[in-house]
Every structure is written in structure tokens, then in C-alpha cells.
Amino acid sequence: MKFSVLNVVAELFLFLLFFSSVNVFAETKSITSPDGNVFVDVSDEGGVPAYSVQYRGQPIIKKSSLGLEFKELEGFVRHLHIVKAGITSSNTTWVQPWGERKNVRDNHKELVVEFSQMQKPFQYFNLHVKVFDDGVGFRYEVPKQDGLGTVDIVDEKTEFVIANSDTTTAYWIPGRAPTIDEYLYNTTPLASMPRAQTPMTMKLASGVHLSIHEAALVDYAAMTLEQKHPGQLKADLTPWYDGIRVKTQTPFVTPWRSIQIAPNAVGLLNSNLILNLNEPNKLGDVSWVKPGKYIGIWWAMHLNALTWHSGEQHGATTERTKSYMDFAEKYGFSGVLVEGWNQGWDVDWVADGSSFSFTKSYVDFNLAEVTAYGKAKKVKLIGHHETGCSVTNYKNQMADAFDLYQKMGVEQVKTGYVTDHDKCSRIDDNGVVRNEWHDGQFMVNEYLRSVTEAAKRHISIDTHEPIKDTGLRRTYPNWISREGARGQEYNAPWSPVSNPPEHTVMLAFTRMLSGPMDYTPGIFNMAPSGLNAERRVKNTLAKELALYVVLYSPVQMAADLPENYLAKDGKTIRPGFQFIMDMTTDWEESKALAGEVGDYVAYARKKRNSNDWFLGAITDENARKLSLKLDFLDANKSYTAEIYRDGAQVDWKTHPYDLIVEKKTVKRTDTLDVSLAASGGVAIRFAVKK
Ligand code: NOJ
Ligand code: CA
Numbered sequence: 001m002k003f004s005v006l007n008v009v010a011e012l013f014l015f016l017l018f019f020s021s022v023n024v025f026a027e028t029k030s031i032t033s034p035d036g037n038v039f040v041d042v043s044d045e046g047g048v049p050a051y052s053v054q055y056r057g058q059p060i061i062k063k064s065s066l067g068l069e070f071k072e073l074e075g076f077v078r079h080l081h082i083v084k085a086g087i088t089s090s091n092t093t094w095v096q097p098w099g100e101r102k103n104v105r106d107n108h109k110e111l112v113v114e115f116s117q118m119q120k121p122f123q124y125f126n127l128h129v130k131v132f133d134d135g136v137g138f139r140y141e142v143p144k145q146d147g148l149g150t151v152d153i154v155d156e157k158t159e160f161v162i163a164n165s166d167t168t169t170a171y172w173i174p175g176r177a178p179t180i181d182e183y184l185y186n187t188t189p190l191a192s193m194p195r196a197q198t199p200m201t202m203k204l205a206s207g208v209h210l211s212i213h214e215a216a217l218v219d220y221a222a223m224t225l226e227q228k229h230p231g232q233l234k235a236d237l238t239p240w241y242d243g244i245r246v247k248t249q250t251p252f253v254t255p256w257r258s259i260q261i262a263p264n265a266v267g268l269l270n271s272n273l274i275l276n277l278n279e280p281n282k283l284g285d286v287s288w289v290k291p292g293k294y295i296g297i298w299w300a301m302h303l304n305a306l307t308w309h310s311g312e313q314h315g316a317t318t319e320r321t322k323s324y325m326d327f328a329e330k331y332g333f334s335g336v337l338v339e340g341w342n343q344g345w346d347v348d349w350v351a352d353g354s355s356f357s358f359t360k361s362y363v364d365f366n367l368a369e370v371t372a373y374g375k376a377k378k379v380k381l382i383g384h385h386e387t388g389c390s391v392t393n394y395k396n397q398m399a400d401a402f403d404l405y406q407k408m409g410v411e412q413v414k415t416g417y418v419t420d421h422d423k424c425s426r427i428d429d430n431g432v433v434r435n436e437w438h439d440g441q442f443m444v445n446e447y448l449r450s451v452t453e454a455a456k457r458h459i460s461i462d463t464h465e466p467i468k469d470t471g472l473r474r475t476y477p478n479w480i481s482r483e484g485a486r487g488q489e490y491n492a493p494w495s496p497v498s499n500p501p502e503h504t505v506m507l508a509f510t511r512m513l514s515g516p517m518d519y520t521p522g523i524f525n526m527a528p529s530g531l532n533a534e535r536r537v538k539n540t541l542a543k544e545l546a547l548y549v550v551l552y553s554p555v556q557m558a559a560d561l562p563e564n565y566l567a568k569d570g571k572t573i574r575p576g577f578q579f580i581m582d583m584t585t586d587w588e589e590s591k592a593l594a595g596e597v598g599d600y601v602a603y604a605r606k607k608r609n610s611n612d613w614f615l616g617a618i619t620d621e622n623a624r625k626l627s628l629k630l631d632f633l634d635a636n637k638s639y640t641a642e643i644y645r646d647g648a649q650v651d652w653k654t655h656p657y658d659l660i661v662e663k664k665t666v667k668r669t670d671t672l673d674v675s676l677a678a679s680g681g682v683a684i685r686f687a688v689k690k
Contacts, residue, residue: 027082031111034091035133038261042113042127044082049115049127053136055208055261059163062231066127067157068140068254071244073148074117076125076140077157083124085113094280097477098291100516100552100590102608106276108132121147130256134271137215137256144250153246156223158235158257160212165190165231167205171510171597172196173485175224176238180421180438180465182486184499185506187598191230197468199260199513200225200233201268201597208261209268209597211513215256215277217470218448221245222439223257238440246441255470265509269592269601274471274514286477288458290411291554291586294382295328296337297321298520299559302492303528308340308386310362316341321370321381327562329377331573332581336374337382337414337557341365345386350418352425353388358401371408383413389424389438389465391417391446398453406457412480412555414518415450417443417465439467448472451479462518462555469515481518481553485511488520488559491537493529501538501652501679502598502620508550509597520559521547522580526656541659542646543681545579549616550603556585575659579644582685583614591632593617600624600676604632611637611688617674618681625675630686633668639686641666646677665689 026045032038039054043063053061067077091107108130116124126141142148162168168190173183175197186193190202199213212233214223226236235257237245256277262268297315300306306315316338324336344356361367371381383405387394405413417424417438424436424443436442447467454461455478466482473479485507491498504519511517521544527536537544548556558565558580565577573581588606594617595601602617613633617626633639640663647658666672666686674682 029082029085029111029113031087031109031129031131033131033133034089034107034109037133038131038136040111040129040131040136042082042111042129044080044115047079047081047118049076049080051129051138053259053261058206058208060204060208060210060261061259062161062163064159064161065157068125068142068153069155069157071152071154073151074121074123076115076117076123079118080115081118083114083116085111087111096474097281097286097289098554098586100587100605102588104272104275106272108276123148130277132273132276134262134267135258135260135273137258137273137277139256140254142250142252148250150249151252152244153237153248154244156235156237156245156254160225160233160259162190162202162231162233164205169203170196171201171506173510175226175236176421176437178421181468181484182490184486184497184503185510185598191227193227195224195226195236197224199510201510201513203265203597207264209265211260211268213258213260213274213470213514215258215274215471216279216475217255217444217467218472219248219252219441219445220255221441222444222468223255238437240440240442241434241436260513265597266592266595268509268513269595271513275474278471278474280474281477282475283455283477288411289460289478289480290334291480292334293332293556293558293580293583293585294335294337295324295333295558295562296339296382297324298337298339298557299523300561301339302489302494304493309345314340314362314364316362317364318366318369321365322373324562325370325374325377325379328379331565331577333379333558335380335382335412335555337384338365338370339384339386341367341384349386349388353386353390353419354393354425356387356390356393358385358394358397359404367404367408371410375409380412381408381410383410384416385413386416386418389417389419391424391443392427395446395449398450402454402457402459405459411458412460412462413454414462414464417463438465443467448476451476454478464518471515473515481516481555483518484514485517487518488523488537491523491535493535495535498535498538500621504547504551505601505618505620506598508595508601512551516553517551518553518555518557519547519551520557521551522558523560524574524576525560525564531654531656537656538652538679540646540650540652540656540677540680541576542644542650542683543618543679545576545644545683546616546618546681548580548583549605549614549683550601550618552590554585556583575661576644579642579683579685582642584608584610584612593628593632594626600626602626602628613639613686615684615686616681617676619676619679621678623676623678623680625673628672628674630666630670630672631668633666633686635668638665638667638689640664640689641672642685642687644683645674646680646682650677650680652677652679
């Protein structure tokens with residue numbers, strides 16, 4: 001071969017190409033949602049895995065990096081290229097044993113892209129991308145392979161670079177802040193958000209709404225979103241006490257990173273994306289998981305009228321529990337929650353919950369007696385395990401505690417993990433006390449342990465101060481509800497700031513996108529310290545009723561003291577209580593009808609195994625009129641609409657109780673005009689006319 005300068009250059013180029021880690025021939029793989037609106041591409045340009053998302057032809061997520069960084073190993077951050085890719089599609093419908101709807105359609109396409117290191121040891125991972133009409137989910141799958149066994153993840157490189165971020169509004173609560181997830185929501189330009197918990201909702205200038213969250217958070221750290229550069233949201237995984245984010249081993253998968261996309265705010269509420277990204281039920285027959293309504297020895301403690309701890313004012317007595325059970329039976333509640341029944345409340349349990357016993361009752365509470373009393377009335381005791389997040393103390397007693405409840409016929413337990421967000425305390429294998437975050441990998445596993453241990457005894461769990469919901473109720477249907485936001489309790493005197501009129505409206509478009517919430521609505525005495533008090537419920541009575549429809553939970557509390565549901569005679573019920581008595585907590589179908597984030601929202605839901613529909617609409621501090629089309633009602637049927645609405649004199653500050661209860665005959669073709677007062681609402685039951 002004739003020597004030429006050209007040849008040398010060409011040889012040199014090939015040599016460099018072969019041995020360099022720069023991926024000159026960038027590959028891009030793409031996938032489109034079944035309806036063609038959502039478009040995702042995945043690329044390896046520059047050796048860095050990346051993706052971008054378009055919706056209806058407009059960029060939503062600009063090119064955003066992906067990757068996993070490992071301690072002491074090369075990991076998957078750079079020098080990577082696409083080896084192969086494939087697309088499959090699936091269109092199925094699955095059934096929820098209980099839920100906001102019975103049948104859930106899962107119609108998606110999935111792209112699996114294998115990324116490999118370009119140099120030794122040629123380790124690889126698969127990126128799974130599922131694209132639905134209502135958004136995108138993607139996760140990393142790292143198979144077992146040579147040289148990759150135990151892995152410490154020190155950073156996840158996933159980014160969400162928001163297109164047109166300077167005109168985007170964000171609705172968010174802080175991530176990794178002192179009180180886990182119990183914050184009022186901020187509404188700010190996206191650029192003003194330093195770090196958020198998910199789900200985090202955004203509104204783009206075009207009106208398109210997004211919510212970034214995660215699904216199937218199992219054996220991994222929770223993802224918060226950090227914004228170091230405007231518009232560039234980066235996964236920031238909550239670390240262990242020692243700074244490692246995730247301690248795992250191959251094979252493993254990460255949770256799904258999810259982006260819900262809708263043309264408007266209401267569209268977000270009708271999405272099934274998070275549930276569809278979770279695995280099917282692993283518990284088999286779950287007919288023992290029972291949605292229902294409950295009351296409880298609860299609010300009186302928050303009002304300081306009774307105490308959790310022992311003494312004169314101890315709330316959880318046998319006698320009081322029995323009288324609550326009488327009330328429950330009379331007015332159709334299936335459960336009575338009793339907090340403070342067990343020993344351990346007489347110390348500063350928020351600072352240190354290690355005194356809690358989960359089997360020993362206070363002397364004035366007889367567990368066997370109250371459960372036997374309830375049995376005769378078909379009213380269940382709802383158990384309570386406040387742990388103060390002393391999780392080793394809880395773990396050591398867990399089997400005995402659930403065994404005891406099972407023996408007593410208790411079918412639901414409310415758990416609690418009150419303490420500072422970074423102060424969940426565990427004792428490690430060497431006897432050393434370690435503090436962990438509520439949403440780090442260690443606690444993620446602890447919460448699931450309580451759920452699976454309970455499942456073995458056919459007990460359902462309602463977690464307070466929980467790990468955020470990521471749709472695991474599909475896989476573990478006994479994880480029946482959670483708190484995970486500022487609930488009604490913040491209207492008690494201990495909270496310096498009560499929930500403002502906007503709060504519950506905001507919840508509908510943010511926290512509620514992750515799953516059911518045990519908000520505990522239905523306070524009828526809004527202001528025990530007087531209407532002028534700052535610390536009180538800042539709603540009208542009609543709005544308190546509407547919350548039962550708007551804030552979905554399969555277990556709903558009538559949170560007030562039982563006597564507050566009765567008139568002065570102690571016999572007749574107060575206006576509005578009938579709605580709670582008629583309400584269900586298990587739905588055939590749910591439809592968000594109207595709304596804007598933080599302004600107002602209207603929902604219609606159809607009761608399971610019934611023709612009844614319910615409607616709830618609530619507004620923020622602004623009064624407004626809504627014209628609601630009743631086209632969700634079944635065709636060819638006529639309904640009696642039992643309407644609970646704000647009265648003419650109503651004013652949440654001065655006259656919160658002015659409630660009009662009226663009946664109208666309506667059908668599917670009608671439109672209902674409703675006026676919501678400031679911080680008001682409307683609650684309606686539609687009963688088929690015989
Ligand atoms: C916080 C819970 O959210 C609340 O419902 C409960 O009463 C207290 N912890 C005590 O466990
Ligand atoms: Ca709480």
C-alpha cells in the first residue's frame with residue numbers, strides 16, 4: 001500500500017475512534033405514546049445517557065442526563081453507548097380490589113435500551129421507558145454481571161430539564177426539610193424552588209401541566225428534586241446516615257421516575273400513571289381489606305381536652321371506647337380509632353419513642369373487653385401504633401403487636417412516625433444508635449416491613465408521617481391509606497398556623513396525585529376557641545363535607561368529637577351529618593370535572609355496587625360560581641340530588657355553619673349551577689329515583 005499522509009490520518013482516526021471513550025456515532029432511540037401525543041427519545045451522545053420528552057409536538061423536557069454513580073466502581077455516568085433497543089406494546093385493563101375506580105386501563109408502549117460501558121469491564125444496564133397517553137415512566141435495571149455484585153450508589157444523575165422554565169409555575173413543598181412532608185404548598189416561578197419533595201406539580205405557559213414523581217419506591221432512597229441551575233431539576237436521593245444514597249446489589253431496579261403530562265390541571269387528576277407503573281397485587285385474596293368510615297378518640301387529644309398519656313384526662317379508657325362504639329353503631333361507622341391505649345406516652349415520645357409498648361395497655365383500657373364489645377355491634381377497634389420513629393423498638397415488638405391485634409379481631413392499624421425528619425432512630429448491628437431520614441432507603445424498607453408483617457395477619461395499615469406514596473397500594477392492597485401532608489390536625493391549637501383556605505384545594509393537585517390521604521375531614525365545630533381565633537378550621541361546613549369526595553381515601557374519618565355531630569338535644573343529628581352517613585369510601589369510578597391548581601376543584605365519584613353518584617367541589621379564599629355538567633350520571637335515569645351548599649349568610653370567618661340542604665330532580669343532560677362562598681364548597685349525593 002502506498003504511503004500517504006492521508007492514510008496515516010485515516011489510520012490515526014480509526015485508532016482514536018476505537019480506543020477513545022468518546023462516542024462519535026451517537027445513537028438515538030425513540031418511542032411514542034399510543035395516542036401519538038407523548039414522544040420520548042433516548043440518546044448516548046458524548047457517552048452520556050440522556051432523554052427528552054415532547055408533548056403534542058412541543059418540547060416539555062429538554063435533553064436531560066441519566067446515570068448512576070457508584071462508590072469505588074466505574075458506574076454508569078460516562079463512556080456509555082447504546083448497544084441495542086427494542087419496543088413492545090401492551091393494552092390491558094386490571095381491577096382494583098378497592099379504589100377510586102374499579103377498572104384501570106393500562107395502555108402503553110415500552111422501549112428498553114441497553115447501555116454499555118465502551119471500555120473494560122463493559123458493564124451494562126437497561127433503561128426501561130414506558131410511554132402512556134398520560135405521561136412517561138422510566139427506570140434503570142442493573143442485571144447481575146461480572147464485577148458488579150454489591151453496589152453503593154452515591155448519586156443518581158437523572159435530570160428533568162424543563163423546557164421554557166422561565167415561564168413555568170411550580171407548586172411545591174420542600175424536600176428534606178425538618179417536618180416530613182407536612183408543609184403548606186408554595187406557588188412560585190419554577191426558578192425559585194431550591195429543592196422539592198415529589199410529586200411536584202408544574203404549569204407551563206402553554207397551559208400544559210406536569211407532575212414529576214416516582215412509582216414503586218422499594219428498597220431504594222426517595223427522590224427529591226434539586227434545582228442548582230434554573231430549569232434543571234436533578235434527582236437528589238435521600239442519603240443514609242453515612243451519606244451513601246442506596247446500598248444494594250445486582251440484580252436491582254430503581255423506582256420508576258414518572259412525568260405525568262396533561263393539557264390542563266384537571267387532566268392530571270384523571271391519570272392512572274402511578275398505579276400502572278406498579279406491580280400487580282402480591283397478596284392474593286385481599287377480601288379482608290375493608291374500606292370504611294371511622295370515628296376516634298383522637299381530636300379531643302389534639303384540642304388538649306383529653307390526653308394520650310395516663311392520668312385524670314386520659315382519653316383511651318374502656319368506658320369511653322364503648323360509648324364511641326355505641327355512636328359508631330348508631331350512625332353507621334365501621335371503626336373506632338383509639339390512640340393512647342398503650343403504655344409509653346408519659347415521656348417526651350417525640351424525642352424518643354423507645355418507651356412505647358405495643359402490647360401493654362394502660363390500666364384503664366381493656367383491649368379484650370372493648371374488642372368483644374365492638375364485635376357484638378359490628379364495630380371494629382382500629383388499632384394504633386405511634387412509634388415516635390424509634391424503629392428498632394417497633395421492629396422488636398412488631399410480630400407480638402400484630403399477633404395481639406389479630407387475636408383481638410383488629411383489622412386496621414394506624415401507625416405513626418412523629419419525630420424530626422432526620423431523626424428516625426435505629427440501633428445497628430453493633431448496638432450503635434443511628435439517625436436516618438424518614439425517606440431514606442432504610443426507612444423505605446421499614447415502612448414496607450410493617451405492611452407485609454401486617455398482611456400476614458390480615459391487617460391493613462394507615463401510615464402517618466409515612467414514606468410518600470408511590471402507588472404501592474396496587475402491590476400491597478393492605479397499605480390502605482397514609483397521611484403524608486398537612487392534615488386536619490394542623491387546625492388544632494398546637495399548630496401555630498392553621499391550614500389556610502387554599503390548602504385542601506392545593507392538596508388535590510399535588511399530594512393527592514400520589515395516592516389516598518387520611519386527611520381526617522368533617523370537623524363540625526370549626527373554632528373551639530372562638531371564631532376570631534387564628535387556630536381553627538378555615539372552611540365553611542359545606543366545604544368540610546365536600547372534602548370527603550375531593551380528598552380520596554378508602555378509610556375516611558369523621559374527625560370531630562361525636563357530640564359535635566348532634567344537636568343540643570343530644571339526639572337529633574346536625575345538618576350535614578346525614579351526608580357523612582350516606583357517603584361511601586369505595587368507588588366504581590372517579591372523574592375530576594373542573595379545577596385549577598390551588599383555586600378550585602370538582603370531583604364526581606360513583607359508589608361501588610350502587611347507582612349512587614357523589615359530587616364534591618371546593619374553592620380557595622375566593623368565592624366562585626361553577627356550571628357543572630352532569631353528564632357523568634348514567635343515561636336514562638332520573639336522580640334526586642341531595643345538595644349541601646353554602647347558605648346566603650355563610651362566611652367562613654363569621655358564619656361558617658350556614659348550610660342549605662335541598663333536593664332537586666336531575667338527569668344526565670342537566671347542568672348544575674353552584675355558588676361556592678369564599679373557602680366554601682358543595683357536596684351532593686345523587687340517588688336514583690325509584
Ligand atoms: C401524628 C398523627 O398525624 C396524628 O393523627 C396522631 O394523633 C399523632 N401523631 C399521635 O400519634
Ligand atoms: Ca401527622
